[in-house]
Amino acid sequence: MNIEQIYTGCLAQGAYYIQSNGEAVIIDPLREVQPYLDRLSKDGVELKYIFETHFHADFVSGHIDLSAKTGAKIVFGPTANPEFDCTVATDNQEFKVGNITLKVLHTPGHTMESSCFLLLDENGKEHSLFSGDTLFLGDVGRPDLAQKAATMTQEELAGMLYDSLMNKIMPLPNDVMVYPAHGAGSACGKNMMKETMDSLGHQKEMNYALNQPNKESFVEAVLDGLLPPPAYFPMNVAMNKKGYESIDSVVNNGMRALAVSAFEVAAESTEAVILDTRKPADFAMGFIPRSINIGIDGQFAPWVGSVIGDVKLPILLITDAGREEETVIRLSRVGFDNILGHLAGGFASWKTKGKDIDTVNRITAAQFESEVNLAEDTVVDVRKESEYRAEHVDEAYNKPLDNINDWFMAINDQEPFYIHCAGGYRSMIAASILKARGIHNFKEVDGGFAAISKTEVAKTDFVCQSKLQNN
Numbered sequence: 196m197n198i199e200q201i202y203t204g205c206l207a208q209g210a211y212y213i214q215s216n217g218e219a220v221i222i223d224p225l226r227e228v229q230p231y232l233d234r235l236s237k238d239g240v241e242l243k244y245i246f247e248t249h250f251h252a253d254f255v256s257g258h259i260d261l262s263a264k265t266g267a268k269i270v271f272g273p274t275a276n277p278e279f280d281c282t283v284a285t286d287n288q289e290f291k292v293g294n295i296t297l298k299v300l301h302t303p304g305h306t307m308e309s310s311c312f313l314l315l316d317e318n319g320k321e322h323s324l325f326s327g328d329t330l331f332l333g334d335v336g337r338p339d340l341a342q343k344a345a346t347m348t349q350e351e352l353a354g355m356l357y358d359s360l361m362n363k364i365m366p367l368p369n370d371v372m373v374y375p376a377h378g379a380g381s382a383c384g385k386n387m388m389k390e391t392m393d394s395l396g397h398q399k400e401m402n403y404a405l406n407q408p409n410k411e412s413f414v415e416a417v418l419d420g421l422l423p424p425p426a427y428f429p430m431n432v433a434m435n436k437k438g439y440e441s442i443d444s445v446v447n448n449g450m451r452a453l454a455v456s457a458f459e460v461a462a463e464s465t466e467a468v469i470l471d472t473r474k475p476a477d478f479a480m481g482f483i484p485r486s487i488n489i490g491i492d493g494q495f496a497p498w499v500g501s502v503i504g505d506v507k508l509p510i511l512l513i514t515d516a517g518r519e520e521e522t523v524i525r526l527s528r529v530g531f532d533n534i535l536g537h538l539a540g541g542f543a544s545w546k547t548k549g550k551d552i553d554t555v556n557r558i559t560a561a562q563f564e565s566e567v568n569l570a571e572d573t574v575v576d577v578r579k580e581s582e583y584r585a586e587h588v589d590e591a592y593n594k595p596l597d598n599i600n601d602w603f604m605a606i607n608d609q610e611p612f613y614i615h616c617a618g619g620y621r622s623m624i625a626a627s628i629l630k631a632r633g634i635h636n637f638k639e640v641d642g643g644f645a646a647i648s649k650t651e652v653a654k655t656d657f658v659c660q661s662k663l664q665n666n
Contacts, residue, residue, distance in 0.1 A: 248327025304356020
């Protein structure tokens, strides 16, 4: 028996490849399936099942394409009702894979069909738990994502999750290894550990959700502090439930190279989002007007989902040379399949043709220090509220990037302001969106709060921590 966790950092997502005696199973696969096909061929094993812990909201799974290419059966837990051929298992149903067994544990709460898969080894011993979004390391799945579909309140779902955990998970032996679907950085939980696997015994000791005295306190603790889910989540659920276009077709469309003239026509005739995936520093020095910068080297796909939102919007890409296919695949992971093509030759070809360009007024932390007057100037901090509460520039306004489509309309472009995040990635996303909305009278701070905190500004109490407790 071999268990391999295939972890994708930008999504904080774990898929699992398990093989035993010539047969294999994959749990919660990513959208692009070729790496799995290559691995199966290399190992000389047959893919028998594709297990899905639930209808994922934060990414589009590869179950449909993988099944079509291998003939493996797709397995969901009880109450799932997908619009494609699959096996809807019963609670406690067992599936043989080589010399091991995978047992379905129906654990509703995160969603109604949510299930964990308990692996029994060659001797029938409870070995490991693939817990999906039911149990994370340090946390449990948020119970608000299935609210509309289940016609239940989030309090009722949280109570159902409590029952699932207490009745199905807590009685398992302490030495069972827990393999969750997500880790720190995922929007599917709020308190996840950076580790990606742990013993159930350790989770019983330290996981706040598993140590509540009763159901009422569990519900209150789990629901406390939940942020609104990203707008693209329901669309990903629908794709995972109803089906989607083959990844091969999506990649073929995205790899269509458009000359400058064709790119310009497409941008004007389709009202497509122009998505520039270059580094923030490169974008700042020159970009196509009204394009949005979300750097490929950050948490690219989740931020695309959060700030663009509608997965059906047409997209035109600007990438660094050689990163076109990578960009298309990462977009497809969160359901952005309507990619019209990319600019042949990248931004350089646009600039060479003498087309209009725009820039971002990016300044260093030293420049910020030398010119800012916090008694008069406006500083906008686009980090998360929790980051802001920990420490922030004195008198700065906290306007999280996640909510930019709500707060940008309140910006007065007649008055200059500064904008920063933690390191410069998110603030450049915000800067590009503001410029696309016609707001230009600002300066963006390169290096963000990390750089600002190292200047003399920090030593003269311009960076405020003690005041935070009174804010």
